[in-house]
Amino acid sequence: MANKMMAVSLKDSYTVMPAEPTFNGRLALSEWDQIGTMTHVPTIYFYRPSHDWIMRGGDILATLRHSLSRVLVNFYPLAGRLCWIEGSRFEIECNAMGVQLIEAESKATLEDFGDFTSSPYLEYLEHLVPSVNYSSPIHELPLMLVQLTKFSCGGVSLSTSISHAVADGQSALHFVHEWARLTRGEPVETAPFLDRKVMPVRDSLIAPTRFDHAEFRHPPLLMGVSSAMEERKKETVTSFLKLTKTQVERLKRIANESRLTKGRPYSRYETIAAHIWRCACKARGHQSEQPTAIGICVDSRSRMRPPLPQAYFGNAIFDVIAAGQSGELVSNPLGSVSSRIREAIQKVTDEFVRSAIDFLKNQPDLSRFQDLHALGRDGGPFYGNPNLGVISWLTPPIYEVDFGWGKEIYMGPGPLDFDGDSLILPGHDGDASVVVALSLQVAHMDAFKNYFYEAIAEPSLS
Numbered sequence: 001m002a003n004k005m006m007a008v009s010l011k012d013s014y015t016v017m018p019a020e021p022t023f024n025g026r027l028a029l030s031e032w033d034q035i036g037t038m039t040h041v042p043t044i045y046f047y048r049p050s051h052d053w054i055m056r057g058g059d060i061l062a063t064l065r066h067s068l069s070r071v072l073v074n075f076y077p078l079a080g081r082l083c084w085i086e087g088s089r090f091e092i093e094c095n096a097m098g099v100q101l102i103e104a105e106s107k108a109t110l111e112d113f114g115d116f117t118s119s120p121y122l123e124y125l126e127h128l129v130p131s132v133n134y135s136s137p138i139h140e141l142p143l144m145l146v147q148l149t150k151f152s153c154g155g156v157s158l159s160t161s162i163s164h165a166v167a168d169g170q171s172a173l174h175f176v177h178e179w180a181r182l183t184r185g186e187p188v189e190t191a192p193f194l195d196r197k198v199m200p201v202r203d204s205l206i207a208p209t210r211f212d213h214a215e216f217r218h219p220p221l222l223m224g225v226s227s228a229m230e231e232r233k234k235e236t237v238t239s240f241l242k243l244t245k246t247q248v249e250r251l252k253r254i255a256n257e258s259r260l261t262k263g264r265p266y267s268r269y270e271t272i273a274a275h276i277w278r279c280a281c282k283a284r285g286h287q288s289e290q291p292t293a294i295g296i297c298v299d300s301r302s303r304m305r306p307p308l309p310q311a312y313f314g315n316a317i318f319d320v321i322a323a324g325q326s327g328e329l330v331s332n333p334l335g336s337v338s339s340r341i342r343e344a345i346q347k348v349t350d351e352f353v354r355s356a357i358d359f360l361k362n363q364p365d366l367s368r369f370q371d372l373h374a375l376g377r378d379g380g381p382f383y384g385n386p387n388l389g390v391i392s393w394l395t396p397p398i399y400e401v402d403f404g405w406g407k408e409i410y411m412g413p414g415p416l417d418f419d420g421d422s423l424i425l426p427g428h429d430g431d432a433s434v435v436v437a438l439s440l441q442v443a444h445m446d447a448f449k450n451y452f453y454e455a456i457a458e459p460s461l462s
Contacts, residue, residue: 007107008127008149017098019069022076026083027092030199031360033165033315034089035369036381040145040161041172042129042414043398046110048155049405060156060405061103061148067183067403068101068146074191075175075313077166078144088367090165092143099144102130109153116410117240117435129159129414158403159414168317170299173396175313184404192313199314199357210355215321216369219387220291228382231419231441238416238439239449243272245432247456251275251334258335266338270345272424272434273390274337279455280388280420281326283440283448288327295389296320296341298348305350318353320344326386384419385441393425394434413437 049060072079080094106127113121130145143163150156162172171192178188221228243251248268255271266274277294286292300318301308308316322340329337360366371381383389393413400407413423416439427433440448 008124009105011103011105013103014065014101015098016065016068016072016101017096018072018076018079020073022073022079022096023094024096025094027077027080027094027194028196029090029092029165030196030314031357031366032199032318033196034366035360036319037164037371039134039164039371040130040132041164041169042159042161043172043176044125044128044157044159044412044414045401045408046113046116046155046157046410047403047405048110048153048409060150063183063404064146064148064158065101067179068099071175071179071182071188072099074178074188077194077313078162078175080143081139081141082143082163082165083139087363088365088370092166093139098142099146100130100142102145102147104128104147104149105151106149107152109151110155110409111153116412117242122238122240126415128157130161132161155409161414164315167313168299168315169391169393170301170316170396171313173398174311176401177397180401180403184402190311193309193311194313196314198308198312199316210358211352213356213359214323215319215356216359218368218381219293219295219321219383220323222386223287223290228384231384232382234385234419235442236417236419236439237442237445238437239445240412241436241438241449241452242427243434243436243456248272248432248434250456254333255335255338258333260336260339266335266342268434269390269392269394269424270338270341271334272436273341273392274334275452275455276390276422276436276438277341277388278329278334278337279448279451280440280444281330281386282451283444284326284385285444285447286326286386288325290326290386291323292326292329292386293321293323293383294341294387295383296322296344297389297391298345300348300353303348303350304353318348318356320347383421385444388420388422390422390424393423398425399428 076094076096077092079096079098080092081097082090083093085091128147128149130147132141132145143166145161147159148156160176167175174192181189222231252266252268252271255266255274259266273294281292298318298320299316301310301312301316322344324340398411410428416437418439419441422436422438425435425437427435
């Protein structure tokens with residue numbers, strides 16, 4: 001397998017521009033587009049095109065190039081470039097410079113990757129997603145890159161990397177589904193809603209902040225240190241951990257047995273995120289008094305008044321935090337940790353979101369709220385040890401993306417590069433299982449796995 005891995009080659013690269021003239025000018029970004037992760041977010045789909053499709057003369061690359069140019073007419077901001085403005089803010093220069101489409105080949109087969117959750121797939125993943133050269137000026141970087149990799153067995157992978165400054169996960173999935181529709185010969189079903197004015201942008205009228213927005217303060221550091229620099233340098237490893245339907249139900253039952261208040265039961269996310277948080281505290285060997293925080297992403301589209309259009313194309317994900325001390329999180333019942341996560345999520349109301357936007361509009365400079373580590377700037381928030389972020393992909397339509405040669409056999413995230421990054425995904429087989437994709441420091445991963453599964457096997461979580 002090692003020799004096959006080395007046989008991956010990049011054959012060609014193309015710039016794909018919109019098929020028709022599109023808006024030419026600056027597009028203002030909301031304050032929400034300009035904080036948090038400012039780099040590209042990769043996802044990847046694997047396909048096994050049918051023999052019939054290939055025999056019909058289907059050229060996957062040519063088909064994708066054509067449909068990509070057509071879908072960019074609707075999603076034209078993705079063909080533009082970011083540009084800096086004052087206050088460490090951005091705008092999109094809608095100039096139709098295009099997206100980058102990379103053609104690659106590999107001597108590996110899809111069977112070599114097993115179930116796509118372990119070696120050698122995880123070591124190989126970085127070669128299957130587009131590489132972004134962050135040493136280039138930001139106004140030269142494509143906002144979207146695509147890589148098509150053909151395997152010796154006839155299978156393919158299709159990976160997209162989209163700038164988080166332009167689109168959140170919901171918007172990126174909207175784009176992928178519409179691109180797939182066009183590719184298989186159907187019209188665009190739902191055009192993106194591109195008017196950023198429904199999400200307030202910066203102007204001269206700055207209202208006072210109405211809440212204490214702890215989510216904008218930097219998360220805790222390890223006790224006894226004054227910087228996260230050393231933690232950023234430590235080697236990380238990614239693991240994909242599966243929970244069966246029975247294990248998920250067991251976790252939910254344990255969490256809800258210790259629920260302190262009446263009301264709806266804790267959700268899968270509230271339960272599993274709490275379990276991840278507790279296990280991370282144990283695996284990292286924190287002192288009892290160690291402050292720790294968990295970053296939680298909440299889609300504000302339906303929480304705004306009036307609600308944002310579901311097709312709003314941009315960032316409408318609101319980041320909130322739950323916090324505590326490691327000792328109390330580990331010693332208290334699972335349900336008490338789930339309750340902290342629920343309380344953080346329930347804060348996200350229309351008034352709270354608008355207050356947060358006002359807070360950001362009041363800031364003369366946004367750099368301290370931006371994670372620009374990949375760009376060589378480390379002043380932003382760090383959610384590695386003693387913290388972590390847990391993103392839910394449990395409800396978005398991440399599966400059943402058919403470009404005309406059948407639905408994917410696997411879909412997943414690109415490489416998780418930073419300590420504390422994690423995603424919760426539904427199992428691909430529709431069996432109510434869940435997969436946790438997690439990046440931790442190498443020194444902590446084995447202990448995390450032990451705590452993660454040992455606790456579920458016990459009659460109660462201690």
